[in-house]
Amino acid sequence: MITLKINNIAHEIDVDPETPLLWAIRDHTGLTGTKFGCGAGLCGACTVHVNGEAVRSCSTTVGAVKDSNITTIEGLSKDRSHPVQQAWIEEDVPQCGYCQSGMIMATTAFLAANPAPTDKDIDDGITNICRCGTYVRIRKAIHRAAGKQTETK
Amino acid sequence: MMTKIKVNRRTFIVSSIATAGALVLGLGLTRGMLKGSDAAADSTTFNAFLKIGQDDTITIQVPCSEMGQGVFTALPMILAEELEADWTKVVAVTAPADKAYHYPDWGDQLTGGSHAVAGWYAALRHMGATAREMLVAAAAQEWGVPASTCKADRNVVSHPESGRSLRYGAIAEAAAKQPVPKSPTLKSVDKFNLIGHPVPRKDTPVKVDGSAIYGVDVRLPGMLTAAVKTSPSFGGRVVSYDAKKAMAMPGVRGVVPIPDGIAVAADSYWQARKALDAMEIIFEPGPFAHQSSEKIRAELIAGLEKEGVVARDDGKARATLAAANNVYSAVYEAPYLAHACMEPMSCTADVRTDACEIWVPTQWPRDTRQRVAGWTKLPLEKVQINVTFLGGGFGRRGEADFVEQAVLVSKALGKPVKVIWSREEDIAHDFYRPAAAIRFQAALDKKGNGLAFDCRVSAPSIMARTDGLPVGKLDSAAVEGLADQPYAFPHARVEYVRSDLGVPVGWWRSVGNSHNAFMRESFIDELAHAQGEDPYQFRRRLLAHDKRHLGVLDLAASKAGWNSPLPAGHFRGIAVAKSFETYVAEVAEISIKDGEIKTHKVTCAIDCGTVVNPGIIEAQMQSAIIDGLTAALKGEITILDGAVEQSNFHDYPMLYIADIPEIAVHIVNSTEAPTGAGEPGVPPVAPAVANAVFAATGQRIRSLPFSKHTLKGA
Numbered sequence: 001m002i003t004l005k006i007n008n009i010a011h012e013i014d015v016d017p018e019t020p021l022l023w024a025i026r027d028h029t030g031l032t033g034t035k036f037g038c039g040a041g042l043c044g045a046c047t048v049h050v051n052g053e054a055v056r057s058c059s060t061t062v063g064a065v066k067d068s069n070i071t072t073i074e075g076l077s078k079d080r081s082h083p084v085q086q087a088w089i090e091e092d093v094p095q096c097g098y099c100q101s102g103m104i105m106a107t108t109a110f111l112a113a114n115p116a117p118t119d120k121d122i123d124d125g126i127t128n129i130c131r132c133g134t135y136v137r138i139r140k141a142i143h144r145a146a147g148k149q150t151e152t153k
Numbered sequence: 154m155m156t157k158i159k160v161n162r163r164t165f166i167v168s169s170i171a172t173a174g175a176l177v178l179g180l181g182l183t184r185g186m187l188k189g190s191d192a193a194a195d196s197t198t199f200n201a202f203l204k205i206g207q208d209d210t211i212t213i214q215v216p217c218s219e220m221g222q223g224v225f226t227a228l229p230m231i232l233a234e235e236l237e238a239d240w241t242k243v244v245a246v247t248a249p250a251d252k253a254y255h256y257p258d259w260g261d262q263l264t265g266g267s268h269a270v271a272g273w274y275a276a277l278r279h280m281g282a283t284a285r286e287m288l289v290a291a292a293a294q295e296w297g298v299p300a301s302t303c304k305a306d307r308n309v310v311s312h313p314e315s316g317r318s319l320r321y322g323a324i325a326e327a328a329a330k331q332p333v334p335k336s337p338t339l340k341s342v343d344k345f346n347l348i349g350h351p352v353p354r355k356d357t358p359v360k361v362d363g364s365a366i367y368g369v370d371v372r373l374p375g376m377l378t379a380a381v382k383t384s385p386s387f388g389g390r391v392v393s394y395d396a397k398k399a400m401a402m403p404g405v406r407g408v409v410p411i412p413d414g415i416a417v418a419a420d421s422y423w424q425a426r427k428a429l430d431a432m433e434i435i436f437e438p439g440p441f442a443h444q445s446s447e448k449i450r451a452e453l454i455a456g457l458e459k460e461g462v463v464a465r466d467d468g469k470a471r472a473t474l475a476a477a478n479n480v481y482s483a484v485y486e487a488p489y490l491a492h493a494c495m496e497p498m499s500c501t502a503d504v505r506t507d508a509c510e511i512w513v514p515t516q517w518p519r520d521t522r523q524r525v526a527g528w529t530k531l532p533l534e535k536v537q538i539n540v541t542f543l544g545g546g547f548g549r550r551g552e553a554d555f556v557e558q559a560v561l562v563s564k565a566l567g568k569p570v571k572v573i574w575s576r577e578e579d580i581a582h583d584f585y586r587p588a589a590a591i592r593f594q595a596a597l598d599k600k601g602n603g604l605a606f607d608c609r610v611s612a613p614s615i616m617a618r619t620d621g622l623p624v625g626k627l628d629s630a631a632v633e634g635l636a637d638q639p640y641a642f643p644h645a646r647v648e649y650v651r652s653d654l655g656v657p658v659g660w661w662r663s664v665g666n667s668h669n670a671f672m673r674e675s676f677i678d679e680l681a682h683a684q685g686e687d688p689y690q691f692r693r694r695l696l697a698h699d700k701r702h703l704g705v706l707d708l709a710a711s712k713a714g715w716n717s718p719l720p721a722g723h724f725r726g727i728a729v730a731k732s733f734e735t736y737v738a739e740v741a742e743i744s745i746k747d748g749e750i751k752t753h754k755v756t757c758a759i760d761c762g763t764v765v766n767p768g769i770i771e772a773q774m775q776s777a778i779i780d781g782l783t784a785a786l787k788g789e790i791t792i793l794d795g796a797v798e799q800s801n802f803h804d805y806p807m808l809y810i811a812d813i814p815e816i817a818v819h820i821v822n823s824t825e826a827p828t829g830a831g832e833p834g835v836p837p838v839a840p841a842v843a844n845a846v847f848a849a850t851g852q853r854i855r856s857l858p859f860s861k862h863t864l865k866g867a
Contacts, residue, residue, distance in 0.1 A: 016403070020423065026422070032370040033363015035495075040576070073363035089361060093357070096220050096494075096543060097542065101363045104361060124811070128810075131495045131780075132221045133778070135813045136816055139810060
């Protein structure tokens with residue numbers, strides 16, 4: 001049995017420690033917001049936070065994170081009130097939406113490290129794939145969220 | 154022009170209530186799937202589309218699948234507008250498979266062909282207006298006043314004279330008992346509050362907090378999850394497999410043969426995946442085991458020498474060309490493309506002896522239901538198809554291969570089973586955008602006007618599989634954008650030569666237009682340059698008779714500043730294409746650096762008639778442009794030993810946020826009937842970029858993707 005601390009809740013899971021964190025989350029905790037896109041760390045749909053850092057959970061084993069604080073999209077807020085979620089709503093970012101959990105998790109970690117990003121910072125820092133091409137609104141929402149975070153400080 | 158809708162009380166209410174009852178009381182429908190539309194005693198069902206709760210909640214069943222194109226918002230907007238609903242009280246739900254949700258014009262329940270708004274606009278307005286008049290009539294009756302003295306606005310019927318008002322929720326039950334008006338009065342366009350406005354999407358909230366349910370997210374009590382592997386080479390079959398090792402692994406509950414492959418079902422996905430990977434499966438290669446991209450290309454080019462099926466034949470194109478002094482000729486090529494939906498293929502099936510329930514991200518619920526009935530040998534009414542959100546569709550999810558797998562495994566194991574494909578399986582087992590080769594020939598008259606145009610399309614046939622099209626018959630999808638090409642050529646001939654190459658082909662966003670527009674608009678550009686004429690002006694002359702083509706062409710050119718000076722090293726290209734009744738022109742501004750194309754800006758003009766939600770149109774244009782640009786710059790599926798060589802996003806690359814040009818979308822103001830916005834933004838982008846590359850380098854790119862060409866700096 002392995003205990004995973006996800007969104008401040010301890011989950012005791014009976015899984016092989018080599019199981020990707022992505023599948024432990026999706027199949028054993030009832031949290032399906034973290035998505036499977038490629039299984040090879042190439043698309044970012046599976047992005048979660050491990051001790052505050054953005055991590056592609058398809059390429060991380062449960063064994064490697066069993067003592068860490070894991071945050072999934074469900075843990076950002078109880079009510080979509082996180083500034084990044086709010087910015088995503090205000091810019092009406094999602095289309096199919098499948099990449100957006102990972103995109104939002106990547107963005108929150110990115111903004112924590114880059115509170116006032118330039119467009120070049122965004123180019124270099126956001127490498128999640130969106131097949132619907134919502135990138136134009138993602139960029140706007142990142143700037144908006146950065147503005148919000150500055151306001152609340 | 155509005156379609157006349159025939160309605161009688163029975164159609165509107167009685168039979169639909171029976172259907173709605175079946176929807177809500179269906180086998181094992183999970184509450185999560187039906188948020189907002191549970192069988193509550195405190196709501197009134199008007200028909201299969203509309204339910205009004207005592208709490209004023211307006212629940213609207215959406216007859217098309219939501220795959221990011223915005224129908225979950227746009228279709229309810231249309232009904233809500235005429236209903237005079239409070240938009241904040243509207244809850245949208247994707248409808249399951251049912252005859253009630255067949256398009257009035259197409260007689261099918263399907264999401265594709267950019268047809269959702271076009272197909273449903275009139276009927277949804279009619280429904281909303283009908284319900285509104287019944288609500289007003291009920292209130293008027295209660296107050297003992299003429300209905301004409303009452304108003305309906307944002308979920309409230311009021312009688313201004315007396316200051317009385319009633320919420321829809323309070324009056325709905327009485328309203329449903331009113332006579333159904335035969336010809337309800339539709340709102341005048343100038344009174345629209347929702348239609349024409351960038352109303353925020355209904356699905357956005359659940360897509361920012363992880364609660365939206367896609368096919369891969371379905372969870373049922375006792376459900377198993379299956380991983381699948383099918384023959385790497387097309388047409389290959391399983392010769393033998395050893396299930397012992399897999400069955401001994403943790404959580405594994407079954408190993409089941411599926412068409413051309415094996416499924417392993419376990420308590421969880423990763424257990425299934427590990428067991429499947431540990432299995433030894435021997436495949437025998439099929440009849441196309443020696444197929445390769447080289448052979449495919451050779452066969453398509455050889456096809457250009459054969460006589461084809463005639464798709465268009467105005468005047469005497471061949472004779473005119475034979476007699477012409479100057480004939481311009483070119484051969485263009487395009488590769489196979491994969492869909493690469495962000496959500497890999499998936500389906501959940503619960504097959505029981507007397508009934509079957511499916512949860513699937515599908516674009517074709519009607520067809521899926523029929524196929525499942527066939528596979529399970531159950532009557533149609535015992536097969537329930539629930540449609541989840543789709544993590545992208547693009548035409549791929551109109552197929553039912555992943556549904557068949559889930560049905561077979563569930564049937565074999567007697568449990569609900571969710572099948573999830575790996576990305577590798579998804580890329581290697583697609584129904585690809587066909588590869589194609591086209592030869593163009595054209596002649597112009599002494600004034601530089603169009604004289605003769607002749608093209609032969611050499612390509613595999615999608616309809617061979619989907620419609621059993623016999624050899625020698627025309628595949629109309631293969632000649633889209635050519636058989637109906639708009640340029641003024643008194644002599645115009647289009648032929649189609651079919652090749653059966655063993656690679657499965659299907660509908661990829663904009664279908665035949667996706668390769669034909671690249672080729673046609675590049676060739677038209679060649680003709681312009683051969684005359685030493687500006688490519689925008691050349692097109693204007695040859696499209697002078699066609700107001701709507703001209704309209705978008707002029708709008709795009711004007712907004713792109715076609716005649717204005719460019720920064721050093723920047724070049725422009727223009728293209729126009731009509732597809733699915735919608736007209737789109739695009740101008741691409743690029744530069745070349747170290748042999749790489751940098752797309753700085755794409756300016757787009759779209760004429761799709763009446764616009765329901767301009768925010769969604771803009772988003773779809775951005776989406777289509779990025780999709781088309783990705784394909785043009787990088788997209789190529791190659792075949793070796795009868796199998797696809799690509800497997801994931803490292804060798805089937807996508808564009809990232811850093812690669813995206815500035816995109817400006819301009820929507821033509823129109824009161825024409827609404828037409829589609831899902832696909833039409835794709836066809837013009839590859840030729841707009843190719844034409845800009847020519848302006849920059851003098852190199853005429855005649856095959857995609859651009860990445861296979863060495864470009865000189867500008």
